[in-house]
Structures are given as C-alpha cells and as structure tokens.
Amino acid sequence: MQFLLRGLLAWDLTERESGLGIVYLAFGMGLLIFTPIGGVLADRWPKRSLLVFGQGMIAVAAAGMGLAAVSGNARFWMLMVASLVQGAMFGLIGPARVSTSAELVGRDQLGNAISLTSMSMSLTRLFAPAAAGVLAGVATVGIGGAYLVASLFSVVSTLLTARLPRLEPADPSERKPLDEIWDGLRYVRSKPELRRLILTTIVAIMIGFNYVAFLPALVEGQLGLSEGHVGFLTTASALGAVLITAFVASRADGPNAERLLVWCGIAFGVGVVLFGLAPNYLLALLVVVVLGFATNGFMVLTSSRSMVISEDSHHGRVQSLMQLAWAGFGIAAAPLGAIAEVVGLRPTIVLMGAITFLVVALYGISLPGVFVRITK
Numbered sequence: 001m002q003f004l005l006r007g008l009l010a011w012d013l014t015e016r017e018s019g020l021g022i023v024y025l026a027f028g029m030g031l032l033i034f035t036p037i038g039g040v041l042a043d044r045w046p047k048r049s050l051l052v053f054g055q056g057m058i059a060v061a062a063a064g065m066g067l068a069a070v071s072g073n074a075r076f077w078m079l080m081v082a083s084l085v086q087g088a089m090f091g092l093i094g095p096a097r098v099s100t101s102a103e104l105v106g107r108d109q110l111g112n113a114i115s116l117t118s119m120s121m122s123l124t125r126l127f128a129p130a131a132a133g134v135l136a137g138v139a140t141v142g143i144g145g146a147y148l149v150a151s152l153f154s155v156v157s158t159l160l161t162a163r164l165p166r167l168e169p170a171d172p173s174e175r176k177p178l179d180e181i182w183d184g185l186r187y188v189r190s191k192p193e194l195r196r197l198i199l200t201t202i203v204a205i206m207i208g209f210n211y212v213a214f215l216p217a218l219v220e221g222q223l224g225l226s227e228g229h230v231g232f233l234t235t236a237s238a239l240g241a242v243l244i245t246a247f248v249a250s251r252a253d254g255p256n257a258e259r260l261l262v263w264c265g266i267a268f269g270v271g272v273v274l275f276g277l278a279p280n281y282l283l284a285l286l287v288v289v290v291l292g293f294a295t296n297g298f299m300v301l302t303s304s305r306s307m308v309i310s311e312d313s314h315h316g317r318v319q320s321l322m323q324l325a326w327a328g329f330g331i332a333a334a335p336l337g338a339i340a341e342v343v344g345l346r347p348t349i350v351l352m353g354a355i356t357f358l359v360v361a362l363y364g365i366s367l368p369g370v371f372v373r374i375t376k
Contacts, residue, residue, distance in 0.1 A: 001132040001150035002062050003212075004234055006083060008136055009069065009143050011216040013076045017345060021337025024213050026080040028330015030087025035094060035327055039320020040180040042096040043313065047167035051100070054093030055161050059154035061085045062147055069144025087330060094326070095319035102307055102315055103167055111248075111257065111304035118300045119245035126238045128153075133231020184317030187310075194309050198321050200363040201302045204265060206328030208272050208356030209295065211349055212237075213333045218345060223281055236285050240292025248297050257301055262364035264297035269357025271295075276349030298360075 010023040041050055065082040068074040098114065105113040135146035188195050212234070219230045248260070271291035278284040303322060310318040340348040 001128045001146065001153065002058075002086065004129045004132045004215075004231060005136060005143055005147055005150065006079065007213060007216045008133070008230065009065075009074065009079055009147075010076070011220060012143065013074070013079065015221070017214060017217045017221075017337040017340040018334070019076070019337075020213055020217060021334035023076075023079055023083050024210075024330045024333035026083040026330070027087035028327045028333065030084045030089075031091040031094075031327035031330060032324065034088040034091035035320045035323045036181045036184075036317075038092040038323070039095040039184060039317040041092070042099050042169075042316030042319070043180070044169050046169070047096040047100050047103075048161070048164045049166075050096045051093050051161045051164070052158055054089040055154060055158040057089045058086050059151050059158060061089075062151035062154055066144050066147030066151055069142065069147055071144075074144070087327075091320075091323060091327065094323040095316045098303055098307070098319045098322075099315040100164070100167055102312070104165075107308070110307050111301075114304045114307070115245050115248050115300050118296060119242060123238070123242060126235055126242065129234030129238070130231040133226075133229070133234075136231075137226050180317065184314060184321065187314050188318065188321060191309065194306060194318070196363060196366055197302060197306055197309075198318075200265070200359055201299075201306075201322060202325040202328050203359045204268065204298070204356045205325035206332045207336075207352050207359075208268055209329050210333050210336050210352055211272050211275055211291070213329075214337070214340065214345060214349065217340070218284070218349075219281070222345065225281060229281065233285060233288050236288045237292035237295075240289040240294075241296035244293045244297045245300070248300050257305060258367055261298065261301035261305060262360060262367070264294050264301060265360030265363070266357060267294035268298050269353050269355075269360060272353030272356055273350050274353075276346045276353060 006023055006027070007020055010020050013019065038050070061082045065074070065078065068078050097117075101113040101117055102110050132146050132150065135141045135149065136143045138145075188198060215230050215233055219225050219233065223229075244264075268291070271287060271294050275284060275287045275291060278287050303319075306318055306322050307315060336348060336352065339351075
C-alpha cells in the first residue's frame with residue numbers, strides 16, 4: 001500500500017515524472033546507505049530485534065505522512081523525508097529478512113522457503129494496492145486516510161515479527177562494522193559466480209523494475225484514468241507473482257534452477273518492453289500479469305541462488321549486496337524520470353526493458369551450456 005501511495009502522492013503534488021523519480025531517489029538513497037549496515041548487523045545481532053525496530057519505524061513514518069496528508073499539510077519535502085526513512089529501514093532489515101528464512105528451515109529447503117515468503121508478499125499485493133488506490137480516490141478517505149490504514153497494517157506486522165525466535169548470529173564478530181563490510185565485498189569478489197549473479201540482479205532490478213515507479217504517470221497522465229486503475233495494475237502484477245510462486249517453490253532447489261532463473265529474467269525484460277508499447281489499459285493489464293510472473297520468479301531464484309552459493313557466516317552481507325538492487329532502483333528512478341520528460345515516457349520504458357533483457361541474456365551466456373541445455 002505504501003509503495004503505491006508514495007507514487008500517487010508524489011504525482012498529486014508535482015504532476016511530473018521527475019517528481020516521481022525524486023521521491024524514489026530518496027527511498028533508494030536510504031537503501032543504499034543502510035543496506036550494507038543491515039548486512040553487517042544481520043550477521044552480528046539477533047535478527048528479531050533488528051526486524052522489530054525496522055518494522056516499527058516504517059509504521060511511524062507512514063503514520064506521520066498520513067496525518068500530514070489528512071490535515072492538508074502534506075508537502076513534497078515531507079514525502080521525501082518519509083521515503084528516505086522508509087528506504088533506510090528497509091535497507092536495515094532486508095538482509096535479515098532473507099537470512100532469517102535460511103536459519104528457520106535450513107539449506108535443504110532454502111529455495112522453497114524463500115519462494116513461500118515471496119508468495120506471502122505477493123498475496124498481500126493482490127488486494128492491498130487496489131484497496132490503496134480505491135481508498136485514495138474516495139473523497140472522505142483520500143491518500144492520507146489510506147496512508148493511516150497502511151500504517152496500521154505495519155503495526156500488526158511489527159507485533160507478529162516480535163513472536164519470532166531471537167535468531168542469534170551464527171558467527172558473531174568483534175571486528176569494526178566497516179571492516180565487516182569490506183570483508184563481505186572481498187568474499188563476493190573471490191567467488192566469480194556469486195559476483196556475476198549479484199551484478200546481474202542489481203542492473204536488472206535497478207533499470208527494469210522501475211516501470212512500477214511510472215505507473216501513475218502512465219495511467220493518470222497519459223491514459224487519463226484514476227488512482228484505482230493504478231492499484232489494479234499492481235494487483236494484476238501480484239496475480240502473476242502468485243501464479244509462479246508454487247511453480248518456482250518446487251524447482252528452486254533443483255538442478256534446473258539456473259535455467260529457470262535466466263528465462264524468467266529474459267521474460268522480465270521482454271515484458272517491460274511490451275508494457276511500454278501497450279496502446280491501452282486492457283493490454284497493459286495483461287502484460288503486467290506476465291511481468292509479475294517473470295519478475296517474481298527472477299527475484300526469488302536470484303535470492304535463493306545467492307544463499308546456496310554463499311556460506312552461512314556471510315549470508316547477511318551477501319544479501320545486503322543483493323538488496324542494493326532496490327537502492328539502485330530508487331536512485332535510477334530520478335534520471336529515468338528526467339529522460340522520460342525529454343524523450344517521452346513510453347520510449348523510456350521500452351529502453352528499460354531492452355537493457356534488462358540484454359543484461360540477463362549476457363549472464364545466461366556466462367553460464368556454461370545453459371542455453372544449449374534449454375534448446376535440446
């Protein structure tokens with residue numbers, strides 16, 4: 001809900017693609033700064049404490065933005081500050097979220113656990129964005145009221161997180177945090193397969209997934225439709241994500257996981273291109289279902305693969321580097337928004353999809369025999 005509302009409020013306050021981009025830039029900067037710290041803390045602190053703190057701060061930021069909007073005092077700078085805080089908190093808890101799955105179930109069912117965790121997120125996206133869009137479009141509720149509803153759900157999430165085990169670190173270190181960060185970078189650099197996987201994920205998410213940042217501009221600005229239509233697009237994406245999760249869950253730990261990862265990534269890039277070319281809302285809705293299918297499969301498989309090929313003692317820091325993809329997503333939104341204002345929104349989205357396709361295809365070529373095995 002908050003992800004969608006952030007974009008809707010930014011569009012209402014600025015009515016410019018660059019305004020959308022700047023808000024997501026603030027979110028991305030928070031992620032960029034705090035994700036490496038979150039990776040270190042995930043390997044050194046009890047994960048439950050870290051998760052509860054981060055979730056609680058996300059709830060507070062949402063409540064503050066909701067109150068400002070309800071009272072009619074919302075300003076663009078406030079939205080930027082709230083986005084920065086929430087990005088920082090997502091960066092802080094992101095690595096702990098993923099590595100928690102590994103500790104709860106063990107390596108043998110790691111891919112399955114990450115897939116099911118992703119399904120839980122996708123299931124909320126089936127109704128939450130549409131509900132947020134509808135609430136935002138109701139005069140008596142508005143974006144501010146929808147923000148307050150979202151903050152309430154964040155509070156519930158915090159209370160549920162508090163019931164997890166403490167999840168003590170597997171190999172706590174007494175070294176300085178900066179030394180831990182450099183150790184994580186050296187570790188990834190020493191593993192070529194892991195390094196290629198992380199770089200591919202960062203570029204693909206940073207560029208390709210930014211299509212979601214421009215949903216309000218496309219739907220409200222170009223198609224002349226309401227906030228509710230933006231929410232339904234997000235719901236359609238979640239529907240595709242749910243449909244693939246069961247399929248991926250049964251294969252994420254199998255011998256063909258790498259091939260499936262590559263093809264999901266290629267479909268991701270092609271889907272973004274088709275979304276940029278979609279001439280009307282109905283076709284955009286159908287493309288977004290496929291996009292949800294492909295992007296969720298790609299993200300689940302890259303995450304589980306990175307955990308499989310790294311050691312337990314470095315899970316937090318490896319996941320912090322994987323999470324930098326989302327920081328890149330936010331940071332890239334601003335220049336992409338500026339490009340969209342110059343060359344047009346649709347050509348920019350097509351370019352984003354083409355870059356994603358190329359990056360994933362190159363990664364697939366780097367894996368010995370992947371394309372050959374698929375075509376046999």
